Amino acid sequence: MIQIDNVVKRFPGGQEALKGLTLNVEKGEMVFVTGHSGAGKSTLLKLIALIERPTSGQVVVDGKNTRRVSRRKVPAYRRQMGMVFQDHKLLYDRSVFDNVALPLIIAGIGYREAGRKVRAALDQVGLLKKERQNPETLSSGEQQRVGIARAIVSRPKLVIADEPTGNLDPALSLEVMRIFRRFNEVGVTLLIASHDIGLIDQLGCRRIALEDGRVQEVADDDDFIAEYGDPIVDPAVDPIIPDEDGGTWR
Amino acid sequence: MKAHSEALAPTRKSSPLGTWASLHISNCKGSLGRIVRQPFASLLTVLVIAVTLALPAAMLLVIKNASSLSRSWDNALDFSVYLNQDVSLTEARRLKDIIEQRADVEVVTLITADEALDQFKADSGFGAALDHLGDNPLPHTLVVRPSSANTEQTVLLLNEELGNLPEADFVQVDTEWVQRFLAILDMLQRAIGIGSLLLGAAIVVIIGNTIRLDIQNRRQEIEVTKLIGASNAFVRRPFLYSGFWYGLGGGLMALGLVGYGLYALEEPAARLAGLYGSTFTVLSLDLRESLTIVGTGVLLGLTGSWLAAARHMRAIEPG
Numbered sequence: 001m002i003q004i005d006n007v008v009k010r011f012p013g014g015q016e017a018l019k020g021l022t023l024n025v026e027k028g029e030m031v032f033v034t035g036h037s038g039a040g041k042s043t044l045l046k047l048i049a050l051i052e053r054p055t056s057g058q059v060v061v062d063g064k065n066t067r068r069v070s071r072r073k074v075p076a077y078r079r080q081m082g083m084v085f086q087d088h089k090l091l092y093d094r095s096v097f098d099n100v101a102l103p104l105i106i107a108g109i110g111y112r113e114a115g116r117k118v119r120a121a122l123d124q125v126g127l128l129k130k131e132r133q134n135p136e137t138l139s140s141g142e143q144q145r146v147g148i149a150r151a152i153v154s155r156p157k158l159v160i161a162d163e164p165t166g167n168l169d170p171a172l173s174l175e176v177m178r179i180f181r182r183f184n185e186v187g188v189t190l191l192i193a194s195h196d197i198g199l200i201d202q203l204g205c206r207r208i209a210l211e212d213g214r215v216q217e218v219a220d221d222d223d224f225i226a227e228y229g230d231p232i233v234d235p236a237v238d239p240i241i242p243d244e245d246g247g248t249w250r
Numbered sequence: 251m252k253a254h255s256e257a258l259a260p261t262r263k264s265s266p267l268g269t270w271a272s273l274h275i276s277n278c279k280g281s282l283g284r285i286v287r288q289p290f291a292s293l294l295t296v297l298v299i300a301v302t303l304a305l306p307a308a309m310l311l312v313i314k315n316a317s318s319l320s321r322s323w324d325n326a327l328d329f330s331v332y333l334n335q336d337v338s339l340t341e342a343r344r345l346k347d348i349i350e351q352r353a354d355v356e357v358v359t360l361i362t363a364d365e366a367l368d369q370f371k372a373d374s375g376f377g378a379a380l381d382h383l384g385d386n387p388l389p390h391t392l393v394v395r396p397s398s399a400n401t402e403q404t405v406l407l408l409n410e411e412l413g414n415l416p417e418a419d420f421v422q423v424d425t426e427w428v429q430r431f432l433a434i435l436d437m438l439q440r441a442i443g444i445g446s447l448l449l450g451a452a453i454v455v456i457i458g459n460t461i462r463l464d465i466q467n468r469r470q471e472i473e474v475t476k477l478i479g480a481s482n483a484f485v486r487r488p489f490l491y492s493g494f495w496y497g498l499g500g501g502l503m504a505l506g507l508v509g510y511g512l513y514a515l516e517e518p519a520a521r522l523a524g525l526y527g528s529t530f531t532v533l534s535l536d537l538r539e540s541l542t543i544v545g546t547g548v549l550l551g552l553t554g555s556w557l558a559a560a561r562h563m564r565a566i567e568p569g
């Protein structure tokens with residue numbers, strides 16, 4: 001689904017955010033990208049979303065080389081993926097329903113079908129009863145769920161998320177991950193940037209660690225899942241939440 | 251936005267045309283709603299546009315009324331050809347017919363010597379004194395009205411040719427001051443045309459600046475909308491509707507201002523005309539002129555918002 005090939009991203013001023021990054025994400029995968037601030041996680045997602053263009057190297061998304069996507073075609077390109085942000089990026093002068101409907105309105109989907117899809121998306125994130133509310137009246141976790149509903153309402157094949165649990169407490173973070181996992185189970189490819197190693201370690205997903213603009217390591221946590229079970233797909237398993245000392249407790 | 255919620259109600263039909271139309275209606279209503287929610291700022295903008303539109307409209311009305319007034323002076327363009335005393339009435343009538351056949355002449359009126367004397371008696375108040383005159387000292391006169399197709403040069407040529415007629419004693423023509431007046435009106439009209447262009451540019455700048463501020467205030471919303479795949483055209487549309495509403499509001503208010511000005515002038519103008527024994531009444535804007543003012547407002551509003559949106563929208567990209 002995503003092929004990043006020897007990508008360099010240099011910003012004006014000479015700062016290099018990515019230094020020859022190469023990675024692949026297969027269709028139907030749920031992959032986490034981790035790393036410290038400045039490691040290049042957000043830049044990677046921006047390159048995929050065509051918010052930025054690579055200085056050199058290739059970014060291929062669903063068979064499309066982003067270099068060949070002209071400025072005019074960027075909106076149509078972006079409409080093929082869902083995006084989730086740490087700060088939700090909701091429109092606070094509109095209702096929850098209208099926020100979720102926005103990608104469909106932009107895509108020119110018929111109103112009847114749009115209404116049905118919005119309600120289905122809100123139902124999936126458990127916010128159907130709050131469709132008329134303003135996002136400001138919702139908790140941070142609920143706002144993030146609105147953001148997720150907006151990202152998946154047009155049934156994209158790919159969802160990218162930049163620190164989607166960054167502002168959430170551990171319980172809410174886990175709830176958000178469960179939602180992501182449900183989408184992944186129906187074939188949606190997810191690429192999630194996060195620094196929440198404790199949470200990621202519970203998921204059994206591939207993790208790509210970035211450091212200084214390069215891939216540092218690729219880890220798979222199947223062993224962890226085999227030992228403790230998967231708290232994401234099985235809510236009966238208690239989440240493991242990192243304590244203040246960096247250890248974990250149940 | 252509430253309109254979106256309503257538009258997305260599942261009972262609505264969802265044909266592509268219906269979707270497109272509903273989206274436009276939603277943008278249209280949304281833009282009007284935003285303007286109404288900021289009544290003071292919006293009113294100021296609309297008022298400035300209205301005054302800017304009303305100025306040339308009022309000036310054009312002045313020209314229109316002055317032109318109307320000058321039409322009653324058409325006879326001032328006539329030539330009075332005073333014939334020699336020895337020209338008989340029959341000859342005068344024959345001469346009238348000959349001159350009337352000219353392409354550069356619209357009509358010729360014969361005022362016989364007797365008619366002229368009667369009129370003079372009536373107008374001068376010397377009726378009794380004139381009765382004592384043995385012979386009528388006045389000649390037959392031909393009043394020649396040049397056709398409207400004449401230029402200044404052909405009128406001068408006509409004047410010369412009428413003066414050269416052997417039957418003509420002299421030709422009186424007093425058109426200079428009317429021509430000067432018409433020339434002044436023409437010059438004013440052109441000046442107003444140029445002024446209108448400048449004022450139109452001012453409206454484009456005013457609306458463009460208002461839209462620019464609106465775009466800056468909604469920068470975050472634009473970024474989010476672009477981030478999830480909105481094209482520039484999609485993002486631009488509500489701002490074009492804002493420009494449309496500002497232009498429409500300004501045009502309608504300009505009509506109101508001009509209308510009020512005419513109402514205020516109507517009675518004093520009628521009184522002044524009455525003092526001169528004239529039936530002149532102030533002309534107001536007709537339907538076509540009214541529609542032109544409103545249409546100009548709308549067009550300038552759309553132009554201003556388009557320019558501002560095209561210029562500033564491109565600069566806003568999600569980062």
